[in-house]
C-alpha cells in the first residue's frame with residue numbers, strides 16, 4: 503500500500519543540498535520497494551524515490567549550487583516527499599530548455615544508461631547497441647544516447663506501438679519479442695550486437711551471449727526472469743564480457759563520479775535538443791498508487807512522474 507504520511511523534516515548534513523521537490527520520477531525499483539523486496543540503503547530515507555527535480559533551499563558553500571536554483575538529483579531513496587537532502591555530488595542543474603517537472607525523469611535513467619552502456623560497456627560510434635525494453639524509461643534514454651553517440655540501435659519490445667516510439671527516438675532494428683527471436687534477428691541484421699543493455703535477466707543471459715558479436719559486452723541491470731545459467735564456452739568463443747551493476751547500491755563517491763561524467767558528456771546533448779526525457783505520464787503525488795499500477799501494467803512508454 504502507498505499511503506500519505508507526515509515524516510520528519512530532512513536535515514541537510516555537511517555537503518548536502520536541501521531540495522524543495524517539484525516532482526519525483528517513478529522507477530521499477532519503487533514498485534519492488536513497495537512490495538517489501540528492496541529497502542532503501544543505509545543512510546537514505548525509508549520511503550521510495552530515486553530521483554527528483556525541484557528548487558534549492560539550502561546549499562553548502564563551494565558546491566556550485568545556490569538557494570533558488572532549479573536542480574534535479576539522484577537519490578538512494580526519499581524522493582516521494584516535499585523535501586529531500588542529498589549529497590551535492592548527486593545534484594545537477596536542470597538542463598537549459600527542459601521543464602522543471604520533466605527534469606525529474608532524467609537523473610536515474612541518464613546515470614544508469616551512461617554508467618552501464620558507455621562507462622562500463624564502452625559503446626563506440628559505429629557499433630551496434632541492443633536495448634531490451636526499448637520503450638521503458640531506461641530504454642528510451644538508451645536508444646537516444648546510443649543514436650546520438652553514433653551507434654546503430656536495436657530494440658526489443660512487446661508491441662508495434664512501443665516499437666514505433668523507439669523508431670521515432672532513433673532505433674532502426676525493431677524486434678517484437680512476442681513474435682520474433684531477438685537472437686536470430688540481431689545476428690541476421692547486424693552480425694550480432696557489440697553492446698547489449700539487459701533489463702530482463704533470467705534466460706536472457708544465455709540468449710544475449712548468443713546474440714553478441716565477437717568482443718561484445720553485456721551490461722545487465724536487472725534480474726526479473728529468475729535464475730540465469732551461463733555457457734562459459736559460448737562466452738569465451740565470443741571473447742565476451744558481462745557486467746552487472748546496481749546504481750542505487752553504489753557509494754556516494756561513485757555516484758558523484760557518474761553524475762560528474764553525465765554533466766560533462768550528456769547534459770550538452772540534452773541542452774542542444776538532441777536528447778530529451780520521454781515522459782509517458784504525470785500524476786499528482788496523492789495518486790502515487792495509480793502511478794505504480796500504470797508501471798506494473800507496462801503499458802506506459804518512457805517515464806512516469808509524480809508532481810508535488
Ligand SMILES: NC(=O)c1ccc[n+]([C@@H]2O[C@H](COP(=O)([O-])OP(=O)(O)OC[C@H]3O[C@@H](n4cnc5c(N)ncnc54)[C@H](OP(=O)(O)O)[C@@H]3O)[C@@H](O)[C@H]2O)c1
Nearest residue numbers: 529530614635638639640659660701723724747748749800
Ligand atoms: N541496476 C540498476 O542500477 C538499474 C537502474 C535503473 C533501472 N533498472 C532496471 O531497469 C529496468 C527498466 O527500468 P524502468 O524504470 O525504465 O522500468 P519500466 O519503464 O517499467 O520498464 C520495464 C521494461 O521491461 C520490459 N520487459 C519486461 N520483460 C521483457 C522481456 N521479456 N523482453 C524485453 N523487455 C521486457 C518492458 O517492456 P515490454 O512491455 O515491451 O515487455 C518494459 O519496457 C527495470 O527492470 C529496473 O529495475 C536497474
